[in-house]
Amino acid sequence: MPHPVRGSTAFALLLSALPAVLQAQTSSVTMFGVVDVSLRYSDNGTATLRSVESGGMTSSRIGVQGVEDLGGGMKAAFWLEGGLLADTGANAPFSDTPRFWGRRATVSLLGEGLGELRIGRNQTPFFNMYLSFDPFTCNGIGSVMNLVPVMGTRINPGSGVGQQDQARGRSDNSVQWGVAPGKAGAYGEVLVSAGEGVSGNRHRGARLGWVQGPANVAVSWGDTQVYTVPKPDNRVREIGVAGSYELGALRLIGQVLDRRLDNNTRRLYVLSGLWREGPHQLRGTVSRYSDNQRTAAGLSQDARQLSLGYIYGFSRRTSLYSTYTRIANDAGAAQRGSSLPGVAGQANKGLEVGLRHGF
Numbered sequence: 001m002p003h004p005v006r007g008s009t010a011f012a013l014l015l016s017a018l019p020a021v022l023q024a025q026t027s028s029v030t031m032f033g034v035v036d037v038s039l040r041y042s043d044n045g046t047a048t049l050r051s052v053e054s055g056g057m058t059s060s061r062i063g064v065q066g067v068e069d070l071g072g073g074m075k076a077a078f079w080l081e082g083g084l085l086a087d088t089g090a091n092a093p094f095s096d097t098p099r100f101w102g103r104r105a106t107v108s109l110l111g112e113g114l115g116e117l118r119i120g121r122n123q124t125p126f127f128n129m130y131l132s133f134d135p136f137t138c139n140g141i142g143s144v145m146n147l148v149p150v151m152g153t154r155i156n157p158g159s160g161v162g163q164q165d166q167a168r169g170r171s172d173n174s175v176q177w178g179v180a181p182g183k184a185g186a187y188g189e190v191l192v193s194a195g196e197g198v199s200g201n202r203h204r205g206a207r208l209g210w211v212q213g214p215a216n217v218a219v220s221w222g223d224t225q226v227y228t229v230p231k232p233d234n235r236v237r238e239i240g241v242a243g244s245y246e247l248g249a250l251r252l253i254g255q256v257l258d259r260r261l262d263n264n265t266r267r268l269y270v271l272s273g274l275w276r277e278g279p280h281q282l283r284g285t286v287s288r289y290s291d292n293q294r295t296a297a298g299l300s301q302d303a304r305q306l307s308l309g310y311i312y313g314f315s316r317r318t319s320l321y322s323t324y325t326r327i328a329n330d331a332g333a334a335q336r337g338s339s340l341p342g343v344a345g346q347a348n349k350g351l352e353v354g355l356r357h358g359f
Contacts, residue, residue, distance in 0.1 A: 033062035037086045038321075038354025040141070042338030045346025051339050052087045056140040056354040057311070057321045060086040061103055073112030079104050103170070115179040122176055125189045125207035126222040126238055127169035132181075132209075133218070133242040133253050135274040135283035135309070138169075141325040141350035142307035145169075146337040147268050147289040148257065171203045181211050195225070214246035226261070236261050250275045265292045281311035289335065299332030299344075307337070317358045324351050 038056035042049040054060045063081035070076055081103040083092030092102065106120035123131075127138075136142035171193040178189030188208040195202040202225040209218030222238045242255040253272040258265065272285040284307065291301040309323040325337040327348040334342035338350030 028068055029064065029066040031062075031064050032359065034058045034060055034356065034358045035086045036060045036354060036356040038140070038352040040339055040350060040352040042340040043347075043349045044336070044338065044340040044343050045348070046343050047340060049338075049340050053339060053352065053354075054084070054086040054088075054092075056323060056352050057319065057356045058137065058358070059092070059103070059139055060084050061092075063101075063103070075110040077108040077110060077116075079106050079108070081105075106176075115177055118174075118176045118178075120174065121170060121172050122174050122191070123169055124171050124203065124222060125176075125178075125191055125205040126220045126240060128189065129207055129209075129218055129220040129240055129242055130169075132216075133244060133255050133272070134270075135251075135253065135272050135285060136307060136323070140309075140323055140354075141337045141352055142283070142285060142309050142323045143337075144255070144268070144270055144272075144285065144287060146325070146327065147287050147303060147305055147335055148259070171205075174203070178207075181209060181216070184212055186210050215243070216245075217241075217243040249277050263293075266290070279313040281309075281313070283307075283309045283311070289333075291333075295332040297332070300330040301332040302330045303333040303335040304328045305335075305337060319356045320354075321356065322351075322353045325349065 036055050036058050037060075038053050040051050040053045040056070042051065061081055061083050063079065065077065065079045067075055067077045080101045082099065082101045083103045084090070085092050091099065101121070104120075104122055106118040106122050108116050108118045110116045130138050130144060130148075134144040136144065138145045171191060173196055174191050174193040176189060176191040179187050181187040186209070188206070190206045191204070193203040203222070205220070205222040207218060207220040209216065218241075220240045220242075222236075224236045226236055236259060238257070238259045240255060240257040242253070244251055244253040246252075251274040253270070253274070255268070255270040255272075257268040257270070260266075267290045269288045269290075270285060271287075273283070275282045285305070287305040287307075289303045289305070294300060305325065305327045307323065307325040309321065311319050311321045313319045327335050327337045327342070329335055329342060329345055329347065331345040334344045336342035336348045338348055340348065342348050
């Protein structure tokens with residue numbers, strides 16, 4: 001594992017060299033980022049916590065991207081994006097390793113009407129569906145990801161990033177082809193990651209969607225090899241169906257997500273709404289998590305989540321926001337939406353107010 005001080009120093013040196021790069025290629029290279037910090041109150045039924053947190057509305061990040069026109073409708077591109085914890089200045093951890101470019105590191109070829117071919121570390125198709133249909137965009141205490149549990153554990157942590165990271169949204173060593181959603185018609189993507197001799201690193205996924213007027217529907221599938229026990233058929237399989245419909249300023253959203261590992265099935269039902277009017281946004285989600293297995297004591301592991309949020313946009317780049325969430329855990333469940341760990345049978349609650357600025 002890289003030493004955190006060394007990693008931070010190298011990251012600073014790399015950023016200090018960026019102005020020269022930008023000056024040399026101003027027409028094709030762009031630096032971008034988000035700084036998002038919130039004041040948060042957490043309550044897990046046995047303790048409370050007041051804290052300053054990063055990424056309550058949008059994950060704090062910094063990145064560089066570039067595009068070159070190759071002619072004939074073809075373009076080459078790169079994208080390097082790293083997460084950061086704006087409350088402390090540290091690199092945001094991914095899996096078991098802090099990384100400079102943990103959010104994305106890809107090189108691409110784009111063809112007019114042919115979609116985009118990406119190679120490197122990228123988001124999985126299943127996670128992209130979460131992002132598209134979650135009013136909280138998988139960030140902060142209101143995220144739909146609060147009730148998307150990791151399934152399987154790695155027995156070989158020395159292998160680098162493994163299934164925990166990939167099943168939660170990002171995949172190393174991947175090859176991905178996709179067509180972005182337009183105003184109308186089909187969109188989708190397919191991703192395959194190389195195991196490189198380590199079975200726990202293999203992931204396959206796909207997403208297919210259709211946009212027509214105010215309607216947007218999509219299905220997504222993922223298959224991740226895991227190391228829970230050393231056998232080649234032990235995989236987390238997931239499938240999801242999502243749809244939304246816009247009624248003027250209101251967008252109504254529904255999702256059903258299913259994850260399976262051997263005989264264990266975990267399912268998530270989500271109903272959401274997003275309302276926009278001028279600089280104001282209201283967003284809300286009601287979710288139900290169902291686990292077909294009970295604890296050794298026979299206790300239910302189901303949970304439910306209510307999340308409500310408000311955003312005031314000062315401009316396209318700067319927003320003030322507030323979010324409240326409450327997760328009701330059954331006697332055998334310990335899900336969390338706040339900064340405190342979940343406690344079996346106890347409600348986990350959070351309230352935050354934050355400021356987000358993009359550049």
